[in-house]
C-alpha cells in the first residue's frame with residue numbers, strides 16, 4: 001500500500017511541475033523564417049506533416065481515452081486534460097503552420113473517429129479489473145509514443161541545425177522537444193506503478209494485446225505505416241530500425257518481458273518498425 005501512495009504522490013508532483021514549468025508554447029515566440037524553403041521542404045517537409053498530424057490527433061486520442069477509460073484515476077484526467085492535450089495541440093499547430101510556410105498543404109488530421117475496437121474495450125472496461133488492463137495498454141502506448149517523439153525531435157533538431165535553419169531550430173523544434181520528456185516520464189511512472197499491482201492473468205492479457213495491437217505512433221493503416229518508414233528514412237534511422245525499436249521499448253521490455261532472459265526488444269516492436277521501412281521502400285520503388 002505504501003508503495004502505491006508514494007507513486008501517486010510522485011505522479012501528482014510531476015503533473016504539477018509540468019503544468020507550471022511547461023505552459024503551452026506561446027505562438028508569438030515562434031519565428032517561421034526559413035532561409036532555403038525548397039531544400040527544407042525536400043528534406044523534412046513530409047516529416048513536419050507526419051508529426052503535425054500526430055500532434056493534432058491528440059484531440060482524437062482524448063476521445064479514445066475517455067471511451068477506453070470510463071472512470072480514470074483523477075491524476076490521469078488532470079494530466080491529459082490540463083497538461084498533455086494543451087501542449088500537444090500547440091505542437092501540432094506550430095508544425096502545421098511551418099509546413100504551410102514552406103508552401104505545403106496543411107496536415108489532414110482525423111480528430112473524431114473512435115474505432116470499434118476501442119469502443120469494445122471501453123465497454124469491457126466498465127469492469128474494474130479489465131479497466132486496469134486497458135490503463136496499462138494506455139501507459140505502454142504513451143511510453144512508446146513519447147519516447148518516439150523524443151528521439152525523432154532530437155534527430156530533427158540536429159538535421160535542421162545542420163541545414164543552417166537557426167530560427168526554426170531555436171523557436172520551433174527546441175521548445176517542442178523540451179516538452180516531450182515530461183510526457184514520457186508521466187507514462188513511465190504510471191506504467192511502473194500499475195504493473196506492480198496487476199495480477200498474473202491481467203499481465204498475460206496485456207502481453208497478448210500488446211502483441212496484436214502494437215503500431216508505430218500515428219500509423220493506423222498501411223499508407224501511414226509507409227509514411228512512418230519515410231520519416232525513419234529522412235531522420236536517418238531506417239538502417240537501424242532494431243536499435244530504434246530497442247530505444248523506444250526499453251521499459252516495456254523490462255516490465256512485460258523480464259522473464260525472457262536475453263530478449264533485447266519485444267519482437268512485435270522490432271517487426272512493426274522493420275515493416276514500416278519495407279513498406280516505404282516498396283512504395284518508393286513502385
Ligand SMILES: [Fe+2]
Pocket residue numbers: 055087088091149176180
Ligand atoms: Fe508533442
Ligand SMILES: [Fe+2]
Pocket residue numbers: 088146149179180183
Ligand atoms: Fe508528447
